[in-house]
Amino acid sequence: MTVPARGADPPIPPAPPAGGKIVTDVLIVGAGPAGLAAAIELRRLGAGRVLVADREPGAGGVPRHCAHTGYGLRDLHRVMTGPDYARHYARLARQAGAEVLTGTTVTGWDDPGHVTMTSAAGVRTVSARTLLLATGCRERPRSARLVPGTRPPGVMTTGELQQRVYLHGQGVAGRALVVGAEHVSYSAMVTLAHAGARVVALVTDEPRPQSYAAFRLGAAVRWRVPVWTSTAVTGLSGRDRLAAAELTDLRTGAVRTVACDSIVFTGDWIPDHELARLAGLDMDPGSRGPAVDTALTTSAPGVYAAGNLVHPAETADVAALSGRHAARQIAAMLGRGRPDSGAGHQALPVPVPVQVEAPLAWISPSVIRDPGTPPPRGRFVLRSTEFRPRARLAVSQDGRTLATARLSLRPARSLTLPAAWLPHVDRAGGPVRVHVKEWA
Amino acid sequence: MTAPHPPVGPDSGPVDGVADVLIIGAGVVGAAIARTLAQYELSCVVVEAGNDVGTGTTKANTAILHTGFDAVPGTLESRLVRRGARLLADYAGQAGIPLERTGALLVAWTPEQLAALAPIEDKSRRNGYTAIRPVPVAELYGREPHLGPGALGALEIPDESIICPWTTPLAFATEAVRAGVTLRLGTRVTGVRAGGPAGGRFGRPEHEVVTDRAGTLRCRWLVNAAGLYSDQVDALAGGQGGFTITPRRGELIVYDKLARPLVGSILLPVPTDKTKGVLVAPTVYGNVLLGPTAQDVPDPADTATTADGLAGLLAAGQRLLPRLAGEEVTATYAGLRAATEHRDYQIRVDAARRYACVAGIRSTGLTASLGIAEHVTGLLAEAGLPLTERETAGPPRMPYIGQAGARPYQDAGRIAADPAYGELVCHCERVSRGEIRDALASTLPPADANGLRRRTRAMNGRCQGFYCAATVTSLLGAAHGDQPERPAS
Numbered sequence: 001m002t003v004p005a006r007g008a009d010p011p012i013p014p015a016p017p018a019g020g021k022i023v024t025d026v027l028i029v030g031a032g033p034a035g036l037a038a039a040i041e042l043r044r045l046g047a048g049r050v051l052v053a054d055r056e057p058g059a060g061g062v063p064r065h066c067a068h069t070g071y072g073l074r075d076l077h078r079v080m081t082g083p084d085y086a087r088h089y090a091r092l093a094r095q096a097g098a099e100v101l102t103g104t105t106v107t108g109w110d111d112p113g114h115v116t117m118t119s120a121a122g123v124r125t126v127s128a129r130t131l132l133l134a135t136g137c138r139e140r141p142r143s144a145r146l147v148p149g150t151r152p153p154g155v156m157t158t159g160e161l162q163q164r165v166y167l168h169g170q171g172v173a174g175r176a177l178v179v180g181a182e183h184v185s186y187s188a189m190v191t192l193a194h195a196g197a198r199v200v201a202l203v204t205d206e207p208r209p210q211s212y213a214a215f216r217l218g219a220a221v222r223w224r225v226p227v228w229t230s231t232a233v234t235g236l237s238g239r240d241r242l243a244a245a246e247l248t249d250l251r252t253g254a255v256r257t258v259a260c261d262s263i264v265f266t267g268d269w270i271p272d273h274e275l276a277r278l279a280g281l282d283m284d285p286g287s288r289g290p291a292v293d294t295a296l297t298t299s300a301p302g303v304y305a306a307g308n309l310v311h312p313a314e315t316a317d318v319a320a321l322s323g324r325h326a327a328r329q330i331a332a333m334l335g336r337g338r339p340d341s342g343a344g345h346q347a348l349p350v351p352v353p354v355q356v357e358a359p360l361a362w363i364s365p366s367v368i369r370d371p372g373t374p375p376p377r378g379r380f381v382l383r384s385t386e387f388r389p390r391a392r393l394a395v396s397q398d399g400r401t402l403a404t405a406r407l408s409l410r411p412a413r414s415l416t417l418p419a420a421w422l423p424h425v426d427r428a429g430g431p432v433r434v435h436v437k438e439w440a
Numbered sequence: 441m442t443a444p445h446p447p448v449g450p451d452s453g454p455v456d457g458v459a460d461v462l463i464i465g466a467g468v469v470g471a472a473i474a475r476t477l478a479q480y481e482l483s484c485v486v487v488e489a490g491n492d493v494g495t496g497t498t499k500a501n502t503a504i505l506h507t508g509f510d511a512v513p514g515t516l517e518s519r520l521v522r523r524g525a526r527l528l529a530d531y532a533g534q535a536g537i538p539l540e541r542t543g544a545l546l547v548a549w550t551p552e553q554l555a556a557l558a559p560i561e562d563k564s565r566r567n568g569y570t571a572i573r574p575v576p577v578a579e580l581y582g583r584e585p586h587l588g589p590g591a592l593g594a595l596e597i598p599d600e601s602i603i604c605p606w607t608t609p610l611a612f613a614t615e616a617v618r619a620g621v622t623l624r625l626g627t628r629v630t631g632v633r634a635g636g637p638a639g640g641r642f643g644r645p646e647h648e649v650v651t652d653r654a655g656t657l658r659c660r661w662l663v664n665a666a667g668l669y670s671d672q673v674d675a676l677a678g679g680q681g682g683f684t685i686t687p688r689r690g691e692l693i694v695y696d697k698l699a700r701p702l703v704g705s706i707l708l709p710v711p712t713d714k715t716k717g718v719l720v721a722p723t724v725y726g727n728v729l730l731g732p733t734a735q736d737v738p739d740p741a742d743t744a745t746t747a748d749g750l751a752g753l754l755a756a757g758q759r760l761l762p763r764l765a766g767e768e769v770t771a772t773y774a775g776l777r778a779a780t781e782h783r784d785y786q787i788r789v790d791a792a793r794r795y796a797c798v799a800g801i802r803s804t805g806l807t808a809s810l811g812i813a814e815h816v817t818g819l820l821a822e823a824g825l826p827l828t829e830r831e832t833a834g835p836p837r838m839p840y841i842g843q844a845g846a847r848p849y850q851d852a853g854r855i856a857a858d859p860a861y862g863e864l865v866c867h868c869e870r871v872s873r874g875e876i877r878d879a880l881a882s883t884l885p886p887a888d889a890n891g892l893r894r895r896t897r898a899m900n901g902r903c904q905g906f907y908c909a910a911t912v913t914s915l916l917g918a919a920h921g922d923q924p925e926r927p928a929s
Contacts, residue, residue, distance in 0.1 A: 055867050056907075105864045107849065118870075120859035123852040141904035143694075143771045146754075148745040151773065153889065156905060163910035170913060234747060270768065274902075277698050285766075 026330060027115060027128035028052040028098075029106045029275060032061020033316040034307025034323030035134035036089040037075065039098035041327035047334050050098040051126065053117055055105040059093070060086020061136060063316050065162040067194070068187055074317035074377075075324070083166070085316060109279055112302045130330050133276055133290065133298070133305040134323055137312035139184075140268040142236070147265075149235040154242030154262045158188040161264050165195040172197040174261030177245055181209035181227050182412040184313075185266040186218070189225055192264065199225045200260055205232045205250060208387065210412045236263065267412055269312035276305065286362025287312060287383075293351055293367045294375040294422065295329040296322065301348055304330060311364040311381045314414055318377070325376035352397075352425060357435040359386035359409065363417070368432065371425040379416040382434070384409035394437040395421050398430045404437065447654070448884060449622035458646050459485040459622075461825070462659035464629050464673050466490070468498040468605070469801055470665035471612035472809035476817050478619035481828040485659065486613075486621060487651060489628040489669075491887040492894070494609035496667045497805065499894065500743065500775025502692070502721060502732060504706060505529065505539065505601040506807040509564035509572055515784040516815075518567050521804050524811025528608070529601070531810060535611040535835040537604055538724035538842025544600035544706035545575060545584065547591050549759075553710035554592045560710070561595055572597050586702040588759045600706050604724045604842060605806055606894035611838045612809070614883045619832045625887065627653045632662070632676040634793060647677075647794070661825055663796040663816070668740035668778045670786075670799035679797050683786045687740045687776040688802075690732025691749035693757070696902050697843075699728045699767035707760060718756040720764075725869070725897060726843030727770060730757045736779075743774045770902045777803045787816065791823035836883070839875060841897050848872050865915070866908040868901020876912065880919040892916055 025048030028035045035052055036059065042050045058064055063071055066082030073079055080088065093100055104119040112131040117124055139157040156164075164170040172195040178188050181204035189199050202209070202225060209216050209227050219225045228247070234255070235246030244259045271289035282299035284291040289310040290298045296306050306326040307319035314322075351367035361383040365375050384391075388409035395403040395417070403421035417434070425432060461477055463470045466488035474486050490496065505528060508521035532539040548554040557574065564572040575594040581587060617623050631650035649657045666673040671685045700722060709717025721729045733749045750772060757764045779802050780786060786800035798816055801808065821827050840847065848854050848861035849870045855862035860874030879886060879895040886892040889899065889912065898912050899905045905912075 055864060103863055105849070105867065105870070107870065118849045118855070118862050118864065120855070120862040122855050122862060123850065138903050138906045140768075141906065143904055144769045144902075146750050146769060146772065148747045148750055148772070150744045156909065157903075159903075159906040160909045163907075164913065168910045168914045170910065235744075237744070239741070274698065 022051065022124060022126045024049040024051045024126060024128045025334060026050045026130050026132060027112065027126050028132045028134055030054060030061065030134035030136055030307070031059040031090070031093070031100055031102065032134060032136050032307060033063065033085075033089060033320040034136070035132070036060070036093045036100075036323070037320035038132055038134060038306060038323035038327040039093045039100070040096045041324045042331055043096035043098050045327065045331035047327070047331040051128070052093065052098055052100045053104040053106050054100070054102050057103050058086070059090035059100050059102055062159065065159070065166045066187065067162070067166050068190060071316050075320040076317070082316070089320070106275060109275065111279070111300065129334060130302045130304065132326055132330065133303065133309055134307045135272040135275060135309050137269045137271045137308040139266060140270055142265050145265065145268065147233050147236060149246070150237055150239060152236070152238040152240065152242045154238070155236060156262070156264055158184050158191070158264055158266045161188055162191055165191050171195050172262055174198070175200050175259060176262040176264065177258065177260045178202045178264050178266060179233055180204055180266035180268070181206065181211060181229070182267045183211050183215065186211055186215040188264045188266045189219060189223060192262070193223055197262060199223065200258060201225060202227045203231050203233060203247060204229055206230070206387070206411055210410045233263070269308070271309045271312045273309065276309070284362060284364070284366045286356065286366070287364055289364070291367050292365045293369040294365050294373045294419070295370065296326040296365065296376070297329070297348065297369065299348070314381060318414070322376045329373070352427060352429060353431045354380070355431045355433055356382065357433065359384050359388065359436065360434060361385050363434055368422070368425055371422050371427060374419050374422060378419050380419055382415040382417055383412070384415060385411055387411065388436060392437045393417060393434060395432060395434050397426060397432045402432070409436070447622050447624045449617045449620065457658060459483045459657065459659040461485075461661045461663060462487065462647070462649055462657060463663040463665055464649070465665035465667055465670070466493040466609070466613060466623060466625070467496050467665065467667045467805070468494055468609040468612070468809045469667070469798055469805050469812055470663070471609040471616065472813035473663055473665060473798070473816055474616035474621050475612040475619070476810070476813035478616045478621050479829060479832055481830050484616070484621045485657060486616070486623045487627050487629055487649065487654070487657065488623070488625050491626045492891045493613040493623070493625070493884065494606065494894070497776055497778055498605060498609050500692075500773050501605060501690070501777075501803060501806065502719065502729060503602055503605045503723060503806070504721060505603040506804055507569050507597055507599045508567055508804070508807070509569040509597050510560060510711070511567050511804070512783050513563060513566040516787060517785050517804060517808070520785065520808040520811035520815055522568055522811075523814065524808035527810035527814070528603070528807065531611070531835055532603060532608070535607075536838045536840050537607045537611055538840065538844070539601055539603045540722070540724055540842070540844050541599065541601045542705050542722055544597040544708050545580060546595040546597065546708040546710060547580065547587070548593045548710050549590055551592070552712060556710050556712065557593055557595055564597070569597070571599060584704055584707065586761055586763050587707070588762050602706065602722055602724050603806065607838050607841060608806060608809070610884060610895065611836055614836045614838070615834070617883055618836060623884070624651070624654050627651045629673060629676065632678070634678045634795070635660070661794045661796070661820065663798060665798045667801070668776055670778065670797070674797050674799065677795055678793065679795060680788070680790065683780040683782060683800055685740065685778050685780060685799070686736050687742070688779040689735045689737045689742065689774050689776050691745045691753065691772065691774045692729055692731030693750065693753050693769055694723070694771040694773070695728040695730065695764055696768040696770050697726045699764060700726050702761055702763050703728055718753060718760070720757065720760050724842040724844070725900070728764065730764065732775070737776070740776060743776060745772050745774045749774070768902060771900070771904070785812070787812070787819075789816070789819040789823045794823070796820060839878060839895070841895070848875055865911055866896070866898040866901060868903050868907070869897040871896045871898040873915070876915055880915070885919070886916070889913065889916060
């Protein structure tokens, strides 16, 4: 699959009025990889007017401030830096004729027909035939992780760090600790080094790092940064500036204090699900995003959700492919001539839930309405809370095994489960169970 | 950002270099006294060690506007809480301080607590608060359907309210400064050379107050409103002593706004001999607060949270409101109450020394502040401070940072007039660039990021700066003339 829109650009619809009600076929909330990829695909498929609202001043989402490379592999079949990737998508979306409204915050909604947004242009309402939520995810901050101690400056997440360094040219001086040892933790480490800080260590409460061996070796060799495993951050001290972190060895209980001027809490993703929850969508208790089916339909008719809002967090290309998948479902649905207003959509069939059992944390999509619709990339996405290097997963429904699969489970690492078993799901049956049957 | 703080207010200061009144401490009590004295023909200086008003006990508490129903009857605290609550509710309306009359439910969970309800009701009536009433269990669960199982009974205190603890002292200080009071922030008092006996109009010679940053300041009357440090200041000033401040730390957890529908009223615990208990309260910012713990600590600056404290709160929350456990924590913090060994405020004015001690304002200072200010002003007048009323502009209109009323981002007319109010910088709290700009240009601009938080709510939301801290830091740095390389603060 390639990104479309060669040759003549589709006609660009008139600019939205500077007040009053805006009527559109699709409103996408979030101009990150998922939202922009969806917008491009919707325009390519002739889905009509496509509006993308994003609260940030620039389109592109989180990749805007990820200066490292590796973006675009699965969706664009090329590799570029985050900012290039963000610019590329924003350009393609505009060329495709999507209207991208940046600096525009969707503040509330009841259904797709009644959405309120605020920008410098004023308070406006949007009436959309369909709504796609692509609001992404963020890292849990220190407070949400209940790390005790003082609250000095110098405590941040990777998102804040990257924006400080790459969007605002702010430096980070002195010694820094990185909490986490997953992919994003290594990105934080590189950003800190770039900003002038000396990274003391990566600290993880897991018994081993969760990222690729190449990243671990890079950290050890190029940056000479150790990874302290089975270690929890159990306190912070300092008043006008962070002074030290208290670290507890989870194997021995030994406590030590490490001097540092900054600490970056990485990973531990939570979807930005405020809009989803405000309108009372069914939520998935594991991922904490809205529960979506394989067509990325939420529990509300005419409302879809894609990207890291439903699988926090996959890489940008996976989010983009999720957005593209949602776009195809939306285009097909609009093409079938469903009613115009959100309230008038047909009632959705009762879904079959897909349930995971520990140590699996969540699966996405987590409900099945139409076994004939495969999920994005033909795969379900999962997370584990534990290491299980040679796990055998079983998928079953009402005691009937639908499939088994071998997987190497690692906390915070993306895991995928092929969806070939999907057509065998009994629409009228009980929940589909996904559990770890055995491991070596 | 540790730039020195120029004095806010008239540059010239007192005409003869001697202020009529010098107040030590710009917490909610000191600021309230300053704005009350500003109604009279006096020169007044406030000296504050922190870099902002209200940075001690004032900023970190449960933010409840109490009725005083459970005060010790007959105490000064009981009287001033009742009086202060009325004055502050009225002032909040004029100044635009966020205030919500949510009411409170005092919930009994054990037979012992249930038996304590009748005496509490009686005590409330003796405190002059008669709207208190018992609430049957069925009605309790009807009003608070998410309350944990096992409640045995409750009292309703319909006038307990929630208020913004940040806007309140800022409004007082803004009013005071606009009326001519000089405010010296970031200035610590290191010594007092007390003046001689009274004589003449004000008595001479005057007090000399030695500071670390502003040199020696002279005044005729000295007011000690130093909160957690009031015993130390009392000793410096040669006061009569008789009290010791023991900081009592309270840790609190703030839950995500998405938890707000879980609770309607303030849910108060029944205090017993063993424990004061933990409360759950909505906040005027639309969050839910759980706390406080109560632990005596030696250090009046020790506002660190602890693993045990937070774990205890989580356990208490699990019982009070089980669904809280499924919601995200937005913030945790700890505040210190200026507790003493006494059961009442320690307020006295020594006419001969021209010295007022306003201490031991434990956890009711926010509510009682204007009552305390009125009371202290009366005592000062009795002691010989001449009070001549003058025309002032009255309460300032403060930027509204509550959740219940309309914020700028919702106000089409305001955005049309000034598009900066439609440009949201802090997404979680929906704070616009216009509001940040206004705060930076206000009568009392913030000295640092925390000051900006208290004025706008920026960076106080669920992401704690993931999305906005870098931008906000740049705006703050630009206002302070910083180089962009400066690390965060």
